[in-house]
Amino acid sequence: MDPTLLRTPLFDWHVAHGARMVDFAGWAMPVQYASIIDEHTATRRAVAITDISHMGRLRFEGPGAAVFLAELLTRRVADMELGQIRYSLVTNDEGGILDDVLVGYYHDACGQPFYVVVVNAGNRQKVVDWIHAHLPRERAEIPGREVIFTDLSRLWAMFAVQGPKSVDVLQPLVNIDLQWMRYYRGTRVQLLHPAARRQGGIISRTGYTGEDGFELSVGTEIAPAIWQAIIDQGQPLGIVPCGLGARDTLRLEAGMPLYGHELSEQTNPFEAGLGFACHLVGYDFPGRDALLRIQKEPLRRVRVGLEMSGQRVPRQGYPILSGGQPLGEVTSGTFSPTLKKPIAMGFVAPVIAKAGIELQVDVRGRAEPAHVIELPFYQRDRRV
Amino acid sequence: MSLDPKSLQYTSTHEWIHLEDGPGGVKTATVGVSDFAIQALTDLVHIDLPEPGRAVQAGKPFGEVESVKAVSDLYSPVDGEVVEVNKALMTPDPKTNFVNLDSLTQDPYGAGWLVKIRVKGGGQSEWLDYATYKKQCDEAG
Numbered sequence: 001m002d003p004t005l006l007r008t009p010l011f012d013w014h015v016a017h018g019a020r021m022v023d024f025a026g027w028a029m030p031v032q033y034a035s036i037i038d039e040h041t042a043t044r045r046a047v048a049i050t051d052i053s054h055m056g057r058l059r060f061e062g063p064g065a066a067v068f069l070a071e072l073l074t075r076r077v078a079d080m081e082l083g084q085i086r087y088s089l090v091t092n093d094e095g096g097i098l099d100d101v102l103v104g105y106y107h108d109a110c111g112q113p114f115y116v117v118v119v120n121a122g123n124r125q126k127v128v129d130w131i132h133a134h135l136p137r138e139r140a141e142i143p144g145r146e147v148i149f150t151d152l153s154r155l156w157a158m159f160a161v162q163g164p165k166s167v168d169v170l171q172p173l174v175n176i177d178l179q180w181m182r183y184y185r186g187t188r189v190q191l192l193h194p195a196a197r198r199q200g201g202i203i204s205r206t207g208y209t210g211e212d213g214f215e216l217s218v219g220t221e222i223a224p225a226i227w228q229a230i231i232d233q234g235q236p237l238g239i240v241p242c243g244l245g246a247r248d249t250l251r252l253e254a255g256m257p258l259y260g261h262e263l264s265e266q267t268n269p270f271e272a273g274l275g276f277a278c279h280l281v282g283y284d285f286p287g288r289d290a291l292l293r294i295q296k297e298p299l300r301r302v303r304v305g306l307e308m309s310g311q312r313v314p315r316q317g318y319p320i321l322s323g324g325q326p327l328g329e330v331t332s333g334t335f336s337p338t339l340k341k342p343i344a345m346g347f348v349a350p351v352i353a354k355a356g357i358e359l360q361v362d363v364r365g366r367a368e369p370a371h372v373i374e375l376p377f378y379q380r381d382r383r384v
Numbered sequence: 385m386s387l388d389p390k391s392l393q394y395t396s397t398h399e400w401i402h403l404e405d406g407p408g409g410v411k412t413a414t415v416g417v418s419d420f421a422i423q424a425l426t427d428l429v430h431i432d433l434p435e436p437g438r439a440v441q442a443g444k445p446f447g448e449v450e451s452v453k454a455v456s457d458l459y460s461p462v463d464g465e466v467v468e469v470n471k472a473l474m475t476p477d478p479k480t481n482f483v484n485l486d487s488l489t490q491d492p493y494g495a496g497w498l499v500k501i502r503v504k505g506g507g508q509s510e511w512l513d514y515a516t517y518k519k520q521c522d523e524a525g
Contacts, residue, residue: 036452037427245453311430311482313450335429335452340482342429364448364455 001028008053009157009223017241024244025122027054032243039246040337043209044378047163047234048242049227056124057152057217058131061114064145069115070283072134073103074269074291078283080105082113085184085204089269089277090119090127091287095294096265097272098130099123100257104186106202116152116202120259124153134286157223161230162213162242162250164380169234170214173226174203178214181205191218195225208247210254210378249334252343255305255376261316261332262303262345268294271347273303273375301328302353305377306361308342309369319362320370322352330361338378345375386494387414394418394517395509397459400493403503411503413462417449419492420521427452428485431473433498438466442507446499458498463507468500 001021005028014021019030030051032039042048060069069077075088085104092098102118119127128151140147161170167178175190186204190196199219207213218226231239248258257263262272269278269291280292308314313335320328328348336343344361352359355374360367393401398421402414422428430450440446440460447458472495476483488496512520 031453032426035427249452311450312432313429313452313455315455335427335450337452 006054008051009220010051010053010227013224013227014051014241019241019243022244025054025120027121029054030241030243032245033241036243036245036249037337039240039242040249042238042240043163043211043242043246043250044338045164046238046240047161047165047169047213048240048246049230049234050160050162050242050244050247051157051227052160052215052247053157053220053223054121055153055158056119056121056127057156057158058117058119058128059114059150059152060117060147061112062146062148064140064142064147065115067145067283068135068139068147069103069117071285072131073101073117074278074285074287075103076279076282077103077115082107083185083187085186085206087184087277089274090130091269091285091291092265093286093290095268095287095290097259097263097267097269097274098265099127100259100263100274100277101127102206104202104204106186106188108188109200123259124151155220156217157220157227158215158217159223159227159230160207160209160213160215160247161234162207162209162211164212165234165237165239166211166213168237169230169239170203170216172233173229174201176203178203178205186215191222191226193226193229195229196222201226208254208256209250210256210376211250211380248332249337252332252334252345253336253338253376253378255345257303257345258332262347270295271299271301271303299350301347302350303331303345303375304328304348304353305373305375306330306333306344306346306359306370307339307373307377308344308361309371311342312363312366312368313342314344314346314361314363314368314370318364320346320348321360321362321367322348322357324367326362327352327359336377343373343377344370348372386491389419389493390514392493393461393511393513395459395461395511396517396520397457397509399459399461401461401511412467413464413501413503414497415458415461415499415501416492416497417458417488418517418521420518421456422489422492422496425449425451425454425456428489431483431485431488431498433458433469433474434466436466436469440464440466440501443509459509460501461509461511462501462503463505464501464503466499467502470497470499473498
């Protein structure tokens with residue numbers, strides 16, 4: 001393993017449990033412990049835990065924090081209530097996507113409110129640089145409108161506990177009633193485990209799997225003990241550790257975009273199907289004027305789901321054909337463990353972006369039949 | 385009946401070879417994928433093998449095996465002609481319409497063999513004995 005790669009506090013645990021470690025955005029991360037399909041299936045049927053400590057966590061506080069974030073993110077922030085979480089984008093001046101993020105509004109042990117913006121590991125440095133460029137000292141220190149920005153990424157570990165049994169696994173470990181927590185809500189919690197040494201954490205009902213579940217942030221120091229406590233608690237319920245391989249198949253079935261695949265600086269939110277995350281009236285943010293203009297123009301291409309008729313798996317970059325003509329490109333593809341067939345997401349010309357349309361994917365020189373399918377590929381029975 | 389992995393030859397691209405002498409000095413190579421490669425790939429979902437009669441070239445792809453994560457080419461260890469293909473790996477299950485690769489994952493040196501190639505011409509890729517191949521795999525981790 002490349003010694004220059006960053007390590008999460010769970011690195012030793014992953015290695016000791018047979019994980020295949022890979023370089024993911026400069027971090028040594030487990031891609032799988034055993035079988036991706038088994039880890040995927042455990043998440044859908046029971047519960048799984050994934051180390052996502054590589055995600056960037058950026059904290060903003062101070063009287064000017066809400067307005068600063070409203071002037072940075074595409075989504076409304078200033079009207080967020082404590083405990084609320086929103087999916088948002090960071091766009092450049094041209095309206096291209098710099099990152100997709102979750103912004104949450106919490107309070108600390110003293111009651112001090114703060115925002116946490118969770119960014120993709122591969123985009124952390126880019127977004128931090130973008131923030132510094134938009135938050136010069138004279139802006140950050142305006143009396144009465146101060147903004148204090150901290151990169152917490154290396155201070156907090158983060159675990160995703162996902163699956164229909166996630167409430168049962170986590171409930172004994174926290175001091176709040178999880179069954180009443182709504183989707184896209186989060187809060188500070190006390191951890192009811194001696195290993196927590198009275199430290200708190202942040203828990204949210206969020207995830208990247210299409211399943212019910214939670215994401216839990218705790219200090220790096222106590223992270224290995226809390227991880228183990230969750231696994232011990234989940235053992236009778238069938239918990240398994242889940243690597244980034246299954247995380248990818250899970251999010252793809254759920255139709256969720258991934259930066260570097262569906263999203264890039266050359267992609268605008270409307271063609272990616274993320275117009276809902278752009279609030280273009282009110283606060284001015286980088287890219288707003290461009291997005292107002294792009295919104296009025298016809299779409300050049302549209303993100304769609306594809307289901308293959310055969311067994312060969314489309315991969316990123318494969319051309320999508322219609323009548324022999326290339327009319328799009330695959331951005332992500334995998335074998336869906338739930339549907340038991342190859343699926344993909346990609347961008348196609350609007351004329352063929354309709355569910356049911358038959359087309360082909362050029363899989364290494366062979367035109368394989370496929371059809372457009374409405375996203376997501378998989379949707380759980382929603383109870384929360 | 386599974387072959388003894390210690391008795392086989394290997395390529396650095398993880399194919400195994402079992403060479404047999406036939407009548408008239410014609411040699412037939414049975415080719416499969418090593419257990420090491422099967423373990424490394426995990427979650428196999430698809431395999432593509434040539435039709436009998438196809439000419440193959442040493443060091444050139446003759447098929448591909450696909451897992452959830454990635455697709456890998458299968459390389460022919462010899463020049464020759466495919467005379468038999470393991471049909472069990474290519475026949476879809478009538479219920480699911482998908483091929484069942486369990487024999488490949490569970491018995492790569494027996495029921496999971498891939499193709500038999502009648503050796504023609506002299507071309508042959510570099511072969512390793514079991515000990516050398518195992519050393520290469522151990523070093524790759």
